[in-house]
Amino acid sequence: MSENEDPFFNPERDIVREDLENWFVIETDDILKSYSHEDIKTFVYDFFLSFNILRRLDYIYGKGKGRRLDNDIKKFRIFINDWNRKYRDIILEFIVDGIQCRLEIYLITTVSEVSKLIERMNRFVNLQKSASKVAATFETGSGDNSLTLKSEKKMMKVIYLEEDMLNPKSPEFKLCTYFAMKNGFEKEINLQKYAEEFSFDLGEGSGEGGWARRYPGIEFMSYKK
Numbered sequence: 001m002s003e004n005e006d007p008f009f010n011p012e013r014d015i016v017r018e019d020l021e022n023w024f025v026i027e028t029d030d031i032l033k034s035y036s037h038e039d040i041k042t043f044v045y046d047f048f049l050s051f052n053i054l055r056r057l058d059y060i061y062g063k064g065k066g067r068r069l070d071n072d073i074k075k076f077r078i079f080i081n082d083w084n085r086k087y088r089d090i091i092l093e094f095i096v097d098g099i100q101c102r103l104e105i106y107l108i109t110t111v112s113e114v115s116k117l118i119e120r121m122n123r124f125v126n127l128q129k130s131a132s133k134v135a136a137t138f139e140t141g142s143g144d145n146s147l148t149l150k151s152e153k154k155m156m157k158v159i160y161l162e163e164d165m166l167n168p169k170s171p172e173f174k175l176c177t178y179f180a181m182k183n184g185f186e187k188e189i190n191l192q193k194y195a196e197e198f199s200f201d202l203g204e205g206s207g208e209g210g211w212a213r214r215y216p217g218i219e220f221m222s223y224k225k
Helices: 015-023 037-063 069-086 113-121 172-182 192-194 207-214
Strands: 025-028 090-096 103-105 124-129 133-140 145-152 156-159 219-223
Touching: 037 069, 037 090, 037 192, 069 090, 069 192, 090 172, 103 113, 113 124, 113 145, 113 172, 113 207, 133 192, 145 172, 156 172, 156 192
Parallel strands: 025 219
Antiparallel strands: 090 103, 103 156, 124 133, 133 145, 145 156
16 A cells, blocks of 8 residues: 555655655764664664654544554554663653654663763764753754753653654764664564554555665665765
């Protein structure tokens, strides 16, 4: 089923997927150079799958459609629990607040540690920090890009827009990738199996095979300064 045929496809919310073919070159940052291509690919597929499921859930939830919605939400909570067992240094929290479904992202780090890490990243310009917040600026080809984290629940919460978080060239994406790689992850936990367990069709873009078919020219580790 194509996105145009998907009854739950929302063009206003799914703009990111339409742009992926142009974006999907992971610009290898200095902080990622020591990690393997295959490990980063595993994280990328899992990360995009989580937002792909979330986007469908949020659309159905917002429209009040689908008698199976409660069951799908329960399944996604199980997915998130497995995510947090697999990637111990980047914690996802699934929120259903009566208006929308969303993901909050937390990094197991401190203001001091993450500040030092950010200063090592490519295209870093400046950083401001307090006891509970870090705000950094990065230079991009189209202007400056900001990165903000707040201390919460003894972790650092990433404040993000989805289009930035799912852009592999963004500092948000590269920082999350670093924390997924930092202390390794549980490779035996297969998150891709969940792509087939929901009541809605996630389309050809789900999973490693799906991304490879849809975007055959993807380069996952193209190192650029």
